[in-house]
Amino acid sequence: MKKIVVLTGAGISAESGIQTFRDGDGLWNKFKFEEVATPEAWNRNPATVLEFYNWRRKKVWEAKPNTGHLALVKLEEKYEVKIITQNVDDLHERAGSKNILHLHGEIKKARSTIDSDLIYEHKHWKLNLGDTCEKGSQLRPHIVWFGEPVPLMEPAKKIASAADIFMIIGTSMVVYPAASLVVYVHPDKPKYYIDPKAFMVGGISNLNIIKKTAGKGVPELVEQLLKNWQ
Ligand code: OAD
16 A cells, blocks of 8 residues: 655644644734743743643634545545644544644643653643642643654654655644655655645655645545545
């Protein structure tokens, strides 16, 4: 079975009503990431950080997968599909995709601040000061903050390097190391970049630019790949 690897970003969830980060109405145009998404912000003002993620978690709780997420599930009929997502929402899971790696964490999970192996599923959208792990320490969002290492980067590189086809969907490709994953894909393998602002990424061969939204561009490409399947 041919392997399709998909790198997704905030754009695939935009049509589900979840804001991106760097578009006009993006989160980083409204909030300073230094105040809500760094270890220093957490140490200075954990209540503000929790409030920011509680607000975003509630939105994810209420959102539904869109045609972009759903089309990727269809690909599994004929391909081995692995999704590497920068998104912290669970819309790929809820659409039904089976193999998902969350490079930047998962907003519906909380993690102990003294033992990073202690990770808990949220039963409710709210995480409060005073919510503790079984060892008694405060829980934090299970999110990779700016300045923190990306623990799943090594497995992600391995997945990318085994791709027969690589898709990039709804990402500005400015955040590293995530944006470097395409470099690990074999130069001869076809690559597709679906995003209204998609651009030719320097040094990447066989890259097809599809300047469309995920809701439109992904189902179209999926249909084409299912038809041309061999
Ligand atoms: P960005 O906000 O940087 O980029 C969003 C991309 O989605 C842009 O290229 C838009 O053109 C595109 N877009 C908008 N609407 C779309 C639609 N309907 N269909 C398809 N594409 C659309 O978001 P990311 O690239 O995901 O990290 O950002 C990467 C990381 O930066 C995030 O994971 C987050 C952020 O800081 C952390 O929080 C650790």
